[in-house]
Amino acid sequence: MEHLQAMRGLAPKDFKSDTKPVWCPGCGHFSVLAAITKALAELSLPREQVAVVSGIGCSSRIPAYTSVYGFHGVHGRALPTATGLKLARPDMTVLVTGGDGDGFSIGGNHFLHACRRNVDMTYIVMDNQVYGMTKGQASPTTDAEWDGSKLTPDGPCIEPFPPLKIALAAGANFIARGSSSDPNDLARLIVDGVRHPGFSVIQVLSPCVTFRPEQKEWKKKVRTACVDYTDDPARAARRLMTDDGFNFGKVLFKGTRPAFVPECSDVPCAIPELESGFAV
Amino acid sequence: MEHLQAMRGLAPKDFKSDTKPVWCPGCGHFSVLAAITKALAELSLPREQVAVVSGIGCSSRIPAYTSVYGFHGVHGRALPTATGLKLARPDMTVLVTGGDGDGFSIGGNHFLHACRRNVDMTYIVMDNQVYGMTKGQASPTTDAEWDGSKLTPDGPCIEPFPPLKIALAAGANFIARGSSSDPNDLARLIVDGVRHPGFSVIQVLSPCVTFRPEQKEWKKKVRTACVDYTDDPARAARRLMTDDGFNFGKVLFKGTRPAFVPECSDVPCAIPELESGFAV
Amino acid sequence: MLERFVSLAVAGSGGAGVVTTGNLLLDAAARVGWYAYMTRSAGPQIRGGEAAAMIRLGSAPADAHDDHYDLLVAADWESAGRFAAELPLGATSIVLGDPRAGERPPFLVDAPARMLDLPMTALADEIPGGRANMVALGAIAELIGLPDEPLLAAIRHAIGAKGEAAVEASVASLRAGRSAVPDIPDFPRLEPRPAAPGMRWNISGNEATGLGALRGGVRFVAAYPITPATEVLEWMAHGLPRVGGALVQAEDELASINQIVGASYGGVPSLTATSGPGLALMTESLGLAVAAEVPVVVVNVMRGGPSTGIPTKSEQADLNIACYGLHGDAPHLVLAPHSVADCLMTTQWAVHLAESLQTAAIVLTDQATGQARAVIERPAELAFIGQRVVPESVAGYERYALTVNGVSPMAIPGMAGGEYTADGLEHSPSGTPSSQAADHQAQLDKRLRKIAGYNYGEHWAEIDGDADPDVALLTWGSCTGPCREAMARLRAQGWRVRLVAPRLIAPALPGPMAEALAGAPRLLVVEQSHGAQFLRYLRAHYDLPGEVRSLHQPGPLPVRPGTIVARVTNWS
Amino acid sequence: MLERFVSLAVAGSGGAGVVTTGNLLLDAAARVGWYAYMTRSAGPQIRGGEAAAMIRLGSAPADAHDDHYDLLVAADWESAGRFAAELPLGATSIVLGDPRAGERPPFLVDAPARMLDLPMTALADEIPGGRANMVALGAIAELIGLPDEPLLAAIRHAIGAKGEAAVEASVASLRAGRSAVPDIPDFPRLEPRPAAPGMRWNISGNEATGLGALRGGVRFVAAYPITPATEVLEWMAHGLPRVGGALVQAEDELASINQIVGASYGGVPSLTATSGPGLALMTESLGLAVAAEVPVVVVNVMRGGPSTGIPTKSEQADLNIACYGLHGDAPHLVLAPHSVADCLMTTQWAVHLAESLQTAAIVLTDQATGQARAVIERPAELAFIGQRVVPESVAGYERYALTVNGVSPMAIPGMAGGEYTADGLEHSPSGTPSSQAADHQAQLDKRLRKIAGYNYGEHWAEIDGDADPDVALLTWGSCTGPCREAMARLRAQGWRVRLVAPRLIAPALPGPMAEALAGAPRLLVVEQSHGAQFLRYLRAHYDLPGEVRSLHQPGPLPVRPGTIVARVTNWS
Numbered sequence A, B: 001m002e003h004l005q006a007m008r009g010l011a012p013k014d015f016k017s018d019t020k021p022v023w024c025p026g027c028g029h030f031s032v033l034a035a036i037t038k039a040l041a042e043l044s045l046p047r048e049q050v051a052v053v054s055g056i057g058c059s060s061r062i063p064a065y066t067s068v069y070g071f072h073g074v075h076g077r078a079l080p081t082a083t084g085l086k087l088a089r090p091d092m093t094v095l096v097t098g099g100d101g102d103g104f105s106i107g108g109n110h111f112l113h114a115c116r117r118n119v120d121m122t123y124i125v126m127d128n129q130v131y132g133m134t135k136g137q138a139s140p141t142t143d144a145e146w147d148g149s150k151l152t153p154d155g156p157c158i159e160p161f162p163p164l165k166i167a168l169a170a171g172a173n174f175i176a177r178g179s180s181s182d183p184n185d186l187a188r189l190i191v192d193g194v195r196h197p198g199f200s201v202i203q204v205l206s207p208c209v210t211f212r213p214e215q216k217e218w219k220k221k222v223r224t225a226c227v228d229y230t231d232d233p234a235r236a237a238r239r240l241m242t243d244d245g246f247n248f249g250k251v252l253f254k255g256t257r258p259a260f261v262p263e264c265s266d267v268p269c270a271i272p273e274l275e276s277g278f279a280v
Numbered sequence C, D: 001m002l003e004r005f006v007s008l009a010v011a012g013s014g015g016a017g018v019v020t021t022g023n024l025l026l027d028a029a030a031r032v033g034w035y036a037y038m039t040r041s042a043g044p045q046i047r048g049g050e051a052a053a054m055i056r057l058g059s060a061p062a063d064a065h066d067d068h069y070d071l072l073v074a075a076d077w078e079s080a081g082r083f084a085a086e087l088p089l090g091a092t093s094i095v096l097g098d099p100r101a102g103e104r105p106p107f108l109v110d111a112p113a114r115m116l117d118l119p120m121t122a123l124a125d126e127i128p129g130g131r132a133n134m135v136a137l138g139a140i141a142e143l144i145g146l147p148d149e150p151l152l153a154a155i156r157h158a159i160g161a162k163g164e165a166a167v168e169a170s171v172a173s174l175r176a177g178r179s180a181v182p183d184i185p186d187f188p189r190l191e192p193r194p195a196a197p198g199m200r201w202n203i204s205g206n207e208a209t210g211l212g213a214l215r216g217g218v219r220f221v222a223a224y225p226i227t228p229a230t231e232v233l234e235w236m237a238h239g240l241p242r243v244g245g246a247l248v249q250a251e252d253e254l255a256s257i258n259q260i261v262g263a264s265y266g267g268v269p270s271l272t273a274t275s276g277p278g279l280a281l282m283t284e285s286l287g288l289a290v291a292a293e294v295p296v297v298v299v300n301v302m303r304g305g306p307s308t309g310i311p312t313k314s315e316q317a318d319l320n321i322a323c324y325g326l327h328g329d330a331p332h333l334v335l336a337p338h339s340v341a342d343c344l345m346t347t348q349w350a351v352h353l354a355e356s357l358q359t360a361a362i363v364l365t366d367q368a369t370g371q372a373r374a375v376i377e378r379p380a381e382l383a384f385i386g387q388r389v390v391p392e393s394v395a396g397y398e399r400y401a402l403t404v405n406g407v408s409p410m411a412i413p414g415m416a417g418g419e420y421t422a423d424g425l426e427h428s429p430s431g432t433p434s435s436q437a438a439d440h441q442a443q444l445d446k447r448l449r450k451i452a453g454y455n456y457g458e459h460w461a462e463i464d465g466d467a468d469p470d471v472a473l474l475t476w477g478s479c480t481g482p483c484r485e486a487m488a489r490l491r492a493q494g495w496r497v498r499l500v501a502p503r504l505i506a507p508a509l510p511g512p513m514a515e516a517l518a519g520a521p522r523l524l525v526v527e528q529s530h531g532a533q534f535l536r537y538l539r540a541h542y543d544l545p546g547e548v549r550s551l552h553q554p555g556p557l558p559v560r561p562g563t564i565v566a567r568v569t570n571w572s
């Protein structure tokens, strides 16, 4: 595959920057980065036509590690930043990267509204069920009993947040799950997501080896989903109801709602024309 | 019913304050206020043990119109304010009132996390599919085509947000829909919600006669739901999938997840005991 | 002084058509070559409560109300009473009341004004389709010398679509009002002037703000509705798509500010508009715009604070948050227009500056100016179009290069070879995150340098009045109008007065300010805030000369020219 | 001066046990009656990157680092090099390096220090289970005069649970280090002092903050994690449930601030802790707390700004947002502790004041103080326990009654007859929303009066030094330690110096400040910000006497005592 890409243009490594990741050795985010660069090569996009936008967190560091345009914004606001960029610059391919804390805790409202608004961009959430960057607190996807954080020494005691169920309920039109244990597969999902017109959500199981060392076992637990996607929300909802969170590698739901594009005249008028409304 | 309440203690009118509502004549929120005072009378709660908390909006004005403790906070933050109050003062009965803008637009993240956290309080959202207070803009529950706002003259062009589906997906354990056209029925739902241990969401169809005059027709469209609640989330999800938004008067879903109560020692120790950890 | 003004107020309940009366007066005034300034006030009810229109007409532009109203027309006493504090009357004021409205109300019992009857409802009742507010309009027109023709044109423009019968009923009502009003010889009258069509604009401050943004090059807006900023957005929602731009209603202010940061990063000049509570939610991301050097403009239409405060009324108390509300050392721009007309120029200039300096600009207007409607001179074209410095070549491109003037060329997505990551983390010149003290110092220096060292030219302030003054009035925003009027009155009394109203609040420009204030032995700082925020800001950043005194008064009542005059003449 | 100090730094890669070495030194130091101050620095890696511990030990408390380190122990040169700017060395400094680490690195080539070999790894390799960092610890102990016994106790306390073999390996490593270090006669040594057990505390600034909150009566905390505030919360998450309170991790800062507003409205003293970006998200609701008069305390542990800035390093640049970041006129309290130990007192006082005055209090600490660990004198008990004025009787109760001192009795939910609605809308005394100018003025006056008129007593500032000074040092927060040390040095040179460090930043107290600065012909304002935020705040609110000069330096490097001394002695 890489060979073919090289013939067409840029190879995955051309989408990597020279900046050395701050990540812990073994962190799942390395594979996600690899999958993103692979996907970009596969999509044969010119570097300058791609932007990767993020908030704050270990996972949100990705933009600086790619060689495309990047935006490392503030915590929780990656989706609105990317929304603004895409709406103002529809010619750009926009990826959004981040973590479960950035996306589902502080950024939860934008997640809801991005699913609903359906702007054409691809959201890759590295879910490690923890706030890695701030040294290990419970995130919305953390199990109720996890007692590894000094901030919630008896566990968060709240049921974890089901991101894909919420995405579906909020109207997302492309919902998939990947795993950092299979970057090739993830690259394929990302390619699919980018090609999908509208908002695509890809939840990626990406272990935090430092604060959730038990997640190293995930690679044994995950399994490739056996059925392919449905375009029926009811069926997708049923599947998600019985899902244990470890099926990956397939798109779960794809809808056909058109992407949101703001009203805008093709033949712009001159400002004085508007001003005539004020003249008496 | 009122007679019985009067015998037991306070009547609905005792839960009304002297402050004259700023609402437009005919606004649905009047009935919701009536339903709340009826419910409080029915629950025979002492005034001082009840607090009504809200954000900002026409609907959020309710606290000042009741004679219990009230909190009129900032836009979108009614749920966290109420959460803090309830967690710090578990003896209080806490109602939260607000609108679709306050709760689902700016307050969407708190809505998600309140459903998930399951603190024992009752959230009454007056849904009029518009921002009444700011003179009529599209809210998250507004139809994509509604072109009545100068801010979105061609309509918001975004699919409306399905609040009860989201509530279910986010883990809410008591989900119901009422209508301002039937305040007695709504009062019954509120009583049920207050009695339910944990977070209860009651969406109330409450017309904005000024900025959505067509909603005056709602009273013709609404119908009492014919089936009673389920405790099976899958079944509730199916029902919500086929729901047209006008079934009301019944609880749709009731779960049994225990309410969130933070860890706290019953036998508090003295501070010097804690301080001993610092002594060398 | 040759210029003449007349001040009038109309008050009534929701259905009384108070605002229609005001709008027709403004339109007609424009047609006879007058200028006008109108503010509105409403009760707490969302709809249908009482309303008042406060109008000043004149042969010259006015950006403020007078100390009192020459004429108050009350459709009913209760409604008018609700605005008692907002409707000061003088000894020569006339109050026209409907005899059907009953007894003169308590707030008028001690008023010095002359009370006259105008049977508005009775006269209207006699005309099929007649309306009391049109009777009132006729009476007003008669009193102030407004001829029939422009009024008819205004009415035709407003309700012509409703058919000839409606127009005729209005005209008949007008005439009835004209005949019913007694002759009041000493009432101030204005002379019609020849006016070339199109040379007068009828525009609100909020509309002017929107137009200024468009003229400056703004083509993307994301916003969340909030009173009293919504009209800026409504006008832009109508205007933007027509000029090839777009407006998006966001889920909240956190989204709107970050959407415009994203859009602007994409090379499109972007803006949002909000009011105090919304601005508070935006400060974190304004800091991002400053640190990542992404131009954005935030228009903040101030209302009464703190917290939800008094959302429908005016105050100048968001100066602190605008100047100082960002965490860390985050130098940025704060601008303030000083009149309805100036909203256009200042917003346009703000876009120009934000784009040129790659930073955040906050434009502070207020409810009084934003929701005021004025008849003004048709504004001139201005050369301020947002312009970014882009890299000339991408060889060895560094996004945050340490340039002499502090502005680093900015690659725009789509530009091959310019790929970089914009970052709110401190960074080296290339944009790579860095926690080294030297990088931090270099970038902090650079971000300050570009703003502090820029040549802002003459536009930084309105400066007017005498060269060698007895007193200088230092003010900002919507207090400029009252100060200008106070200056005129003081000069008429023989005082030498200078007026200094900075349009650029931050950064401070010590050199130009020292020059502007030179020679003034006394300085009165005038503002509409309880905490004297402007005075404190000035003290922090300038060495103020002479004896400094402060006239600070919270909203919602406007600072009146007479109050300023009194403070100067009773110096202590 | 009789007091003696020694400054040392240990640097190495992630696995080198740098922090363990530092912690053991502090523990042992406490056991021999010394005082200590330790800060840490880390590279950008989340885990496993390089780390440095900077330690100052002394016979008296120290709240700052010296100008340079007497000793630098480098486990490897690359790691140490990363901190070059943070580890200044002097002519008499010793650098201990492992000969295995190779060539002396560039940053040391021109360093004035004396280079010595310490074969840490080789010696450790000879001991089964031996560790190089323990060898280094032994060497340090030998150089500074720290006996074996307290070190053994510290080791046993730290790793005793790992079994006797581990302890013995450490002890053997220690001894190897002791013997390997050459005798350096002029190296600063401290004398052990008799210390009563329990009379020294080993505590971090963030822990002291948490304890102060608990002592002040805080029983509810809601917060969202953020560096460097998280340890305040972690300690409280452990402590609060034990004293009958609760801590909740919220979904974001908007939730945390509003949760504590709700909890406090319920009568329970409440607090949150955050850092710059989080504080920015809280200002809207801080305004609500001010307007609705609900006491809350927000601890802001400052880090490098603007925006995400330098999250792991220190700066004092959130003064502006803390003092001015609320929209509208929203007077509130801003406090700042000036040392690790003072975090306890100041936070406790902040809770007391917020509760007494029913308003929002912001406590500004910083990364340097918050994450510093110090060996201090056991703190005294203080009488500051949060106390609200509650209504004595509910007859005719008005929540926002216009009292003389501005504090209106506050009914607590559950109190029958006290039912009222707390409101961020402007209101009449009863709490009913009002947009009347008179109500607005009355409530603004009241909210200002209660804060400006309160008697804050002696605690408002640390004031020290000479009565009739040649120069006064005016500073705040973590610059107080360096200023105190600079004062000592200047006085040793014959200068008369006064130190003034306000603990209460807002409101300004012009009277006490004038008294504190009286007679100082020169004033040096010292702070760690690029924009001289403290200086500007002072200018805005005080009439500063004499010649005023500013020493403002951004983070992350601390302001060193020598820099302050130089600024004073080279006055210009």
Ligand SMILES: Cc1ncc(C[n+]2csc(CCOP(=O)(O)OP(=O)(O)O)c2C)c(N)n1
Pocket: A056, A057, A058, A059, A060, A075, A098, A099, A100, A101, A102, A103, A126, A128, A130, A131, A132, A133, A134, A139, A208, D224, D225, D226, D227, D253, D277, D278, D281
């Ligand atoms: C407003 C704000 N609040 C808090 C923080 C601190 N913070 C930085 S990253 C982060 C959580 C990151 O978790 P996640 O998004 O899951 O990413 P991960 O590090 O696990 O990849 C937090 C709380 C911040 N930077 N800004």
Ligand SMILES: Cc1ncc(C[n+]2csc(CCOP(=O)(O)OP(=O)(O)O)c2C)c(N)n1
Pocket: B056, B057, B058, B059, B060, B075, B098, B099, B100, B101, B102, B103, B126, B128, B130, B131, B132, B133, B134, B139, B208, C224, C225, C226, C227, C253, C277, C278, C281, C308
């Ligand atoms: C931070 C902030 N942004 C915006 C506003 C303006 N605002 C007040 S109420 C409201 C919407 C209210 O709509 P909803 O909650 O549906 O209540 P309704 O009036 O329809 O009952 C808005 C946008 C505000 N008060 N604060």
Ligand code: SF4
Pocket: A022, A023, A024, A026, A027, A028, A029, A058, A059, A128, A132, A133, A207, A208, A209, A210, A211, D046, D047
């Ligand atoms: S802390 Fe966890 S998420 Fe962050 S870099 Fe390390 S392993 Fe990855």
Ligand code: SF4
Pocket: B022, B023, B024, B026, B027, B028, B029, B058, B059, B128, B132, B133, B207, B208, B209, B210, B211, C046, C047
């Ligand atoms: S504007 Fe709409 S929601 Fe508000 S009071 Fe009027 S009818 Fe009710």
Ligand SMILES: [Mg+2]
Pocket: A057, A099, A100, A101, A126, A127, A128, A129, A130, A131, A132, A139
């Ligand atoms: Mg995570």
Ligand SMILES: [Mg+2]
Pocket: B057, B099, B100, B101, B126, B127, B128, B129, B130, B131, B132, B139
């Ligand atoms: Mg609504």
